[in-house]
Amino acid sequence: MSEIKKKIQSVLPGGAWTQLHDTSYLPPEHSDVVIVGGGVMGLSVAYWLKRLEKPRGAIRVLVVERDHTYSQASTVLSVGGIRQQFSVPENIQLSLFSIEFLRNINEYLAVVDDPPLDIQFNPSGYLLLASEKGASVLESNVRVQRQEGAKVCLMSPEQLRNKFPWINPEGVALASYGMEHEGWFDPWSLLQGLRRKVQSMGVLFCQGEVTRFVSSSSHAETPSGEEVTLKRVHEVHVKIDRSLEYQPVECAIVINAAGAWSGQIAELAGIGKGPPGTLKGTKLPVEPRKRYVYLWNCPQGPGLETPFVIDASGAYFRREGLGNNYLGGCSPTEEEEPDPENLEVDHEFFQDKVWPPLAQRVPAFESLKVRSAWAGYYDYNTFDQNGVVGPHPLVVNMYFATGFSGHGLQQAPAVGRAVAELVLHGNFQTINLSPFLFNRFHLGEKVHEHNII
Amino acid sequence: MLKIIIPTMMLIPLTWLSKPSMIWINTTAYSMLISLIGLTYLNQFTDNNLNFSLLFFTDSLSAPLLMLTTWLLPLMLMASQYHLSKETLTRKKLYITMLVLLQLFLIMTFTATELIMFYILFEATLMPTLIIITRWGNQTERLNAGLYFLFYTLVGSLPLLIALLWVQNNLGTLNLLVIQYWAPPLLDSWSNALLWLACMMAFMVKMPLYGLHLWLPKAHVEAPIAGSMVLAAVLLKLGGYGMMRITVLLNPLTNFMAYPFMMLSLWGMIMTSSICLRQTDLKSLIAYSSVSHMALVIVAVLIQSPWSYMGATALMIAHGLTSSMLFCLANSNYERVHSRTMILARGLQTLLPLMAAWWLLASLTNLALPPTINLVGELFVVMASFSWSNITIILMGINITITALYSLYMLITTQRGKYTHHIKNVKPSFTRENSLMALHLLPLLLLSLNPKVILGPIY
Numbered sequence: 001m002s003e004i005k006k007k008i009q010s011v012l013p014g015g016a017w018t019q020l021h022d023t024s025y026l027p028p029e030h031s032d033v034v035i036v037g038g039g040v041m042g043l044s045v046a047y048w049l050k051r052l053e054k055p056r057g058a059i060r061v062l063v064v065e066r067d068h069t070y071s072q073a074s075t076v077l078s079v080g081g082i083r084q085q086f087s088v089p090e091n092i093q094l095s096l097f098s099i100e101f102l103r104n105i106n107e108y109l110a111v112v113d114d115p116p117l118d119i120q121f122n123p124s125g126y127l128l129l130a131s132e133k134g135a136s137v138l139e140s141n142v143r144v145q146r147q148e149g150a151k152v153c154l155m156s157p158e159q160l161r162n163k164f165p166w167i168n169p170e171g172v173a174l175a176s177y178g179m180e181h182e183g184w185f186d187p188w189s190l191l192q193g194l195r196r197k198v199q200s201m202g203v204l205f206c207q208g209e210v211t212r213f214v215s216s217s218s219h220a221e222t223p224s225g226e227e228v229t230l231k232r233v234h235e236v237h238v239k240i241d242r243s244l245e246y247q248p249v250e251c252a253i254v255i256n257a258a259g260a261w262s263g264q265i266a267e268l269a270g271i272g273k274g275p276p277g278t279l280k281g282t283k284l285p286v287e288p289r290k291r292y293v294y295l296w297n298c299p300q301g302p303g304l305e306t307p308f309v310i311d312a313s314g315a316y317f318r319r320e321g322l323g324n325n326y327l328g329g330c331s332p333t334e335e336e337e338p339d340p341e342n343l344e345v346d347h348e349f350f351q352d353k354v355w356p357p358l359a360q361r362v363p364a365f366e367s368l369k370v371r372s373a374w375a376g377y378y379d380y381n382t383f384d385q386n387g388v389v390g391p392h393p394l395v396v397n398m399y400f401a402t403g404f405s406g407h408g409l410q411q412a413p414a415v416g417r418a419v420a421e422l423v424l425h426g427n428f429q430t431i432n433l434s435p436f437l438f439n440r441f442h443l444g445e446k447v448h449e450h451n452i453i
Numbered sequence: 454m455l456k457i458i459i460p461t462m463m464l465i466p467l468t469w470l471s472k473p474s475m476i477w478i479n480t481t482a483y484s485m486l487i488s489l490i491g492l493t494y495l496n497q498f499t500d501n502n503l504n505f506s507l508l509f510f511t512d513s514l515s516a517p518l519l520m521l522t523t524w525l526l527p528l529m530l531m532a533s534q535y536h537l538s539k540e541t542l543t544r545k546k547l548y549i550t551m552l553v554l555l556q557l558f559l560i561m562t563f564t565a566t567e568l569i570m571f572y573i574l575f576e577a578t579l580m581p582t583l584i585i586i587t588r589w590g591n592q593t594e595r596l597n598a599g600l601y602f603l604f605y606t607l608v609g610s611l612p613l614l615i616a617l618l619w620v621q622n623n624l625g626t627l628n629l630l631v632i633q634y635w636a637p638p639l640l641d642s643w644s645n646a647l648l649w650l651a652c653m654m655a656f657m658v659k660m661p662l663y664g665l666h667l668w669l670p671k672a673h674v675e676a677p678i679a680g681s682m683v684l685a686a687v688l689l690k691l692g693g694y695g696m697m698r699i700t701v702l703l704n705p706l707t708n709f710m711a712y713p714f715m716m717l718s719l720w721g722m723i724m725t726s727s728i729c730l731r732q733t734d735l736k737s738l739i740a741y742s743s744v745s746h747m748a749l750v751i752v753a754v755l756i757q758s759p760w761s762y763m764g765a766t767a768l769m770i771a772h773g774l775t776s777s778m779l780f781c782l783a784n785s786n787y788e789r790v791h792s793r794t795m796i797l798a799r800g801l802q803t804l805l806p807l808m809a810a811w812w813l814l815a816s817l818t819n820l821a822l823p824p825t826i827n828l829v830g831e832l833f834v835v836m837a838s839f840s841w842s843n844i845t846i847i848l849m850g851i852n853i854t855i856t857a858l859y860s861l862y863m864l865i866t867t868q869r870g871k872y873t874h875h876i877k878n879v880k881p882s883f884t885r886e887n888s889l890m891a892l893h894l895l896p897l898l899l900l901s902l903n904p905k906v907i908l909g910p911i912y
Contacts, residue, residue, distance in 0.1 A: 032792045058733035230878030252792035397875035
């Protein structure tokens with residue numbers, strides 16, 4: 001009774017009107033597609049969904065991003081390289097489309113009355129060096145790459161010394177050099193360009209964390225009589241930052257593009273909760289792995305034509321800007337994996353693991369000065385270090401676009417298109433990414449990619 | 454008449470006093486029994502009317518509409534069971550009470566003798582509908598939808614009150630049975646033209662006329678299923694019924710006052726049909742299709758010829774059943790996929806074949822397939838408008854084509870093709886849903902065998 005009195009008093013003039021609160025910071029109550037994760041992968045899926053939908057304005061898309069400053073997102077902490085030098089044909093095709101997207105970015109991402117995008121693409125190419133042991137693998141890889149249409153050439157140590165005089169080709173048996181469509185670009189501009197375009201296409205953004213999936217299950221029987229539980233997520237609880245408030249968003253499709261945290265999101269949906277060895281018990285094997293990137297200055301270093309060099313030992317570096325600065329790093333071995341709890345940089349790692357091989361390869365690097373360093377996460381696929389794309393067989397409306405283990409940024413435009421095709425048309429139409437479906441984790445079919453940095 | 458009104462009123466204590474497990478069964482069963490009582494009114498043995506009391510009467514025009522209203526209540530209750538299952542008991546009872554109250558007002562509106570009583574109940578139907586839309590609707594836009602709905606209708610109908618009071622003063626009575634014989638001819642003057650407008654605008658907004666139709670897509674899309682059903686099936690017909698009743702007062706002025714509205718309707722039916730081709734939201738498509746069909750009814754009522762009146766009545770009943778069925782089908786889709794976008798739930802025929810059969814039949818009746826009563830209505834209207842002006846046949850022909858186009862487009866997009874991966878685990882159709890569709894379709898098909906029941910007073 002007192003509640004009714006309070007309500008009446010607040011309605012009468014002079015009372016404090018407490019009925020309708022401003023809820024514009026909350027996401028909408030309904031969205032057809034909810035994309036968990038607002039990095040380059042999630043935004044790419046949103047872009048292609050809006051671009052490929054047949055009647056314009058058909059699908060309502062909501063992108064939920066936990067951190068709008070992108071302080072820990074893999075996209076902006078990435079070194080920003082793009083290459084076609086993979087061994088798996090699908091990876092090569094993905095990069096080829098992505099480079100075409102990036103070259104014509106102002107035709108894809110143009111927004112009326114906004115300045116054009118400049119992603120500062122440096123088409124300097126990649127240089128992969130192989131020792132005696134890896135030379136034959138490198139050669140067969142280059143053959144596959146050439147078949148797919150990448151422009152890669154093989155170089156002998158002699159040719160290396162001629163072309164790049166700053167290189168010490170000792171220990172190098174063969175090198176592959178990408179002559180076109182390879183290089184590096186600024187991932188932050190790509191991200192901002194995608195954000196701008198996607199917002200102009202009508203995608204809603206929300207800052208919040210996905211804390212719960214409400215799903216409904218139904219049972220079905222396989223032809224052999226086994227019982228299967230199919231689940232569908234019909235509500236996503238988005239919790240607002242620094243508050244207990246959450247908004248249940250009713251959705252038809254959820255896209256998991258949460259990068260390094262995709263494993264946690266998959267667990268929320270109940271993926272992997274079952275007896276191990278069954279499809280129900282197969283987790284999404286994506287976890288965050290920390291990788292360091294160091295920026296150093298070397299006045300006598302290699303010049304403008306320096307490609308992105310990846311040494312046979314796994315260390316890599318590239319030119320950054322025009323002031324003799326270089327970015328580089330190295331992937332640690334399994335034993336040396338740093339703790340992904342935070343993004344603190346280990347400078348000892350540079351001294352012990354990165355500098356020696358690079359100094360051996362490029363003698364000029366014997367005297368250098370480290371300017372700064374940062375760390376970022378790989379959304380590391382512990383199964384086969386290649387992306388997971390496509391729907392989950394049991395949670396029928398969750399699609400994955402994650403797990404790219406360090407080469408996600410360069411494949412994002414193409415993967416976004418593939419996922420949008422899956423959602424809108426039901427199958428892959430341009431690039432066939434069936435080797436990257438979730439089923440392979442249960443069936444044990446690894447996609448062997450040799451050139452994982 | 455009391456034998457329908459009192460049981461309907463008593464449905465309210467029935468919901469509040471039933472055991473929680475028996476609410477739905479009780480209300481559905483008793484409302485269906487009430488609708489069976491209404492069947493007796495369809496037996497109109499004179500060409501005049503059945504007079505029940507000083508307050509209530511039915512004739513061949515209001516009896517089918519009354520039947521439609523009472524038939525729809527059990528169907529609305531059946532359709533609402535799923536989305537109310539998660540609500541608290543009190544909320545469920547409130548919802549059913551709103552529906553029953555709306556039903557009560559509608560029954561009394563269709564059988565009112567006195568035009569002022571008709572007006573009061575016409576306005577009273579707004580209240581429960583508004584409450585249903587704004588409280589139980591789905592999205593935040595429902596507040597906007599409720600606002601549009603309320604104010605469009607109110608602004609349209611306030612002049613009607615004034616006009617009715619003036620007529621009462623002038624004529625001495627507003628009894629529908631008396632004014633049929635007593636109405637003086639309305640001669641051409643500015644004030645009479647305003648009177649004409651005042652009388653007609655309320656019903657034009659309700660129909661809705663093309664220029665005043667903005668409230669309809671909003672209200673239909675945001676309303677819960679029972680709200681959409683009753684809006685599409687019955688509330689729109691209130692406008693048509695009112696127009697047919699009030700035009701006896703407005704001759705011969707109608708002959709040239711009707712022209713702007715005829716133009717708006719003829720143009721509007723093509724426009725709204727074309728918009729349907731571009732709709733992505735399933736409910737929005739069905740809402741615009743309602744506007745298109747009702748535009749035909751407006752054309753028919755304004756022509757005022759015997760055939761057009763027959764067509765208007767038939768079309769109202771046929772559209773009521775078809776539209777309500779389409780909304781139920783769209784809702785069954787929405788409950789499974791949680792999205793109203795058509796392209797996200799494709800290829801349902803493979804997964805739910807029986808539901809696909811209902812979709813097929815509903816789409817076929819929507820595009821006025823012979824020999825359904827939809828065709829009977831549309832054909833009569835087309836013929837009447839042809840005799841009114843030969844050129845309208847082109848517009849009517851275009852409209853029928855586009856109606857067929859979007860009905861089949863809706864059918865093919867949702868039913869045919871390969872199903873999407875994310876609807877693989879849709880629950881199979883419930884018996885409740887199948888019986889809901891069958892109960893919609895059964896009267897439609899039976900009436901195709903004997904359409905003279907719904908051809909109105911002129912037959």
